Amino acid sequence: MEKHDVLVVGGGLVGCAAAWHLAEAGASVLVVDGGDFGMGASGQNAGSLHFQIERRFLEQGDALARQAEQTIALSRIAIEDWRGLGAALDADLHVVMEGGFMVAETPDQVALLEHKVAREVAEGLRMRLLDGDEARRIAPYLSPHIVAAAFAPDEGHADSRAVTPAFAAAARRAGASLRSRTRLGALARVRGGFEARGDGLSVRADQVLVAAGAWTPQVCALANLHAPLYPVALLMNATERTQRPRIPHLIQHVGRRLSMKQTHAGNILIGGGWPARLALAADGGFDPGTRPAMIEESLAGNLRAAVDVVPDVASLNLLRSWTGVTAVSGDQLPVVGEVPRMRGFWIAGGGSAFTLGPSFARLVARAMRGTATPELDFVSPARFDHLNSFMGQ
Ligand SMILES: Cc1cc2nc3c(=O)[nH]c(=O)nc-3n(C[C@H](O)[C@H](O)[C@H](O)COP(=O)(O)OP(=O)(O)OC[C@H]3O[C@@H](n4cnc5c(N)ncnc54)[C@H](O)[C@@H]3O)c2cc1C
Known part of the structure; x- marks a missing residue:
């Protein structure tokens, strides 16, 4: 049986990033992924x-919007992390941080933006509220229907296909072992640590970090624990490459599901949280491992919103649409930290973990090395400890 300080379960962005930081700090780390990293x-x-x-926090009423304000402190950390990430990983991640708009088309939406920007400014986020003409002076491609926009100068985008491989490569360089096609199938608490088994795997580790995204509940079940993360299926679209319009910004909508940006190659990516249909597993639960089915109304609604906000997009061919599965928690915030009922057992996932994942992976790695990380208090699994009152061991 091999021995490591830390076993990381899941080789997505969060698992690979945490492994990199842990290995850099001198820990012996093994990352296993059931598929490919x-x-x-x-x-x-x-x-x-x-x-x-x-927007997903704003549409659920004031209580959740207030809760979302807490993520701004983490966002401010993430802004700094993303600015230095390419250099730290020695990789071209195609990070563009030239600002992001959240646009409004109606007076109600403008009122929502005003309220939102006031909250964000109070929490220390750099924000400006612009009227439609001011927004179009910065982003001439925006439709004349846009009457206001919240502008966050630090927002932007990066190449998701480059980021996780860069974290994985950095983790390897720092001495971590990474094994793909190695699905964790059994996990037992033993004196002073854990024993784990899976495809050709037999390992003892002092600590376990579950970074398994939408599969987190299944992995936690191996330790007889509930994890309040739920799979959700989302739609994405990419247009053909274009020089017109040229969109250097991130665009979102405060009242409609929409995110848009242009990749370094010139394609316009269109998403924003339109649902797809999750596959069912043989036991009747959801199966995050099977590609979700496209919903026609989602496709039509997403493209309609895109054309309404950036009319030039109407002349472009749609090149590809795809669906993906991510995890949302019981209160929409990330779940990051040690499970109080099982010392040495850590979870990191949920939320918008492309944006925030590099930061909470860095912080959880510090916490696992024994350093206090008050920045993570509000996302601790401790807030869901009641779910595990009768679980564990
Ligand atoms: C369509 C779509 C659009 C999104 N857009 C954005 C966005 O624009 N900005 C943003 O911030 N976030 C976005 N997200 C969310 C973001 O992608 C996720 O929050 C983030 O990638 C999660 O990373 P992760 O490492 O936690 O999980 P994942 O990347 O899902 O990795 C989990 C890994 O665990 C492995 N695994 C599962 N079970 C086991 C097991 N038993 N043993 C071993 N390995 C296992 C899996 O194979 C998988 O590789 C989007 C998500 C989707 C689906």
Whole structure:
């Protein structure tokens, strides 16, 4: 049986990033992934770096919007991390941080933006509220229907297909072992640590970090624990390459599901949280491992929103649409930290973990080395400890 300080379960962005930091700090780390590294949500996402309070928090009422304000502190850390990430990983991640708009088309939406920007500014986020003409002076491609926009100068995007491989390569360089096609199938608490088994795997580790995205509940079940993360299926679209319009910004909408950006190659990526249909597993639950089915209304609605906001997009051919699976938690915030009921057992996942994942992976790696990380207090699994009152061991 091989021995490591830390076993990381899941080789997406979060697992690979945490492994890199842990290995850099001198820990012996093994990362296992049941498939290939970066082929879960981390390789399927839209690549938005969105630091404004997300629309999904605003549509659920004031209580959740207030809760979302807490993520701004983490967003401010993420802004600094993303600015230095390419150099730290010695890789071209195609990071563009030239600002992001959240646009409004109606007076109600403008009122929502005003409220939101006031909250963000109070929490220390750099934000400006612009009227439609001011927004079009910075982004002439925006439709004349846009009457206002919240502008976050630090927002942007990066190439999701480059980021996880870069973290994986850095983790390897720092001495971590990474094994693909190695699915964890059994996990037992033993004195002072854990024993894990899976495809050709037999390992003893002092600590376990579950970074398995939408599969986190299944991995936690191996330790007889509940994890309040749920799989959700989302749609993404990419147009053909174009020089017109040239969109250097991230674009979101405060009242409609929309995110848009242009890749370094020139394609326009269109997403924003339109649902796809999750596959069912044989036991009747959801199967995050099977590609979700496209929903026609989602495709039509997403493209309609894109054309309404950036009319020039109407003349472009749609090159590809795809679906992906990510994890949302019981209160929409990430779940990051040690499970109080099982010392040495850590979870990191949920939320917009492309944007925030590099930062919470760095912080959880510090916490696992024994350093206090008050920045993570509000996302600790401790807030869901009641779910595990009768679990564990
Ligand atoms: C379509 C789409 C668009 C998105 N857009 C954005 C965006 O623009 N901005 C943003 O911030 N976020 C976005 N997200 C969310 C973001 O992609 C995820 O939050 C993030 O990638 C999660 O990374 P992860 O490492 O936690 O999980 P994943 O990347 O899903 O990795 C989990 C890994 O665990 C492995 N695994 C599972 N079970 C086991 C097991 N038993 N043993 C071993 N390995 C196992 C899987 O094979 C997988 O590789 C989007 C998600 C989707 C699907």
